[in-house]
Amino acid sequence: MTRPILIFDLDGTLIDSAPDIHAACARLLEGEGEQPLAFEVIRSFIGNGVPVLIDRIIAATALDPARKDRYLAAFLEDYGAHATDLTFPYPGVIEALDAFRKDGFSLAVCTNKPEAPTLAILSALQLEGYFEGVVGGDTLADRKPDPAGLIHLRQRLGHGPVVFVGDSEVDAETALRAGVPFALFSQGYCKVPFSDLTFAGQFQHFADLRPLVFKLLAEMPVPARG
Ligand SMILES: O=C(O)COP(=O)(O)O
């Protein structure tokens, strides 16, 4: 039987990474003689990838847009060295991944975080062994909300039924465009009211994800046999 595929977003879904992203942004701004931005402000800038994070910081401060490449490189170098100082999986993530693995799911990650820090974080938090595929923000030509990452992972992992688990409006749009049901984690970094999102179900603790995923799989149309 085709194995079902469960694809997870990373920041604000599997891991609470905003504290380290905020700290690295604060060091970048201090290095440029600027005041750090508030934690909630930086958290609201996460989800569209690091280049967009830097654009949003430039727009909110006196940083020079012409020096974006330099800020981006400085951020990535610093964040790469400190990405798991304050970052942990959300409660229940490891138990949920263990259960899904026992159930026979193929597990994967589709994040807008660049691939190098993504792989380093998964390794440092001992999560890497769970995932048969990882797509970062710079892995393919287009990142979320482009559906290419979900489509690529589905093809790589055997074309089984897919559920995408994420926290944000970016993830909801990605799932919609890929034609995949979306399970919304309500404790992440979403910037818009949930009523503005398309999602098949939501959960607030990872202990509640497994029944939701089985419900969504049971609701999926059975593919026609040729
Ligand atoms: O914006 C980012 O860098 C990553 O965000 P994501 O893991 O939620 O896709």
Ligand SMILES: [Mg+2]
């Ligand atoms: Mg996210």
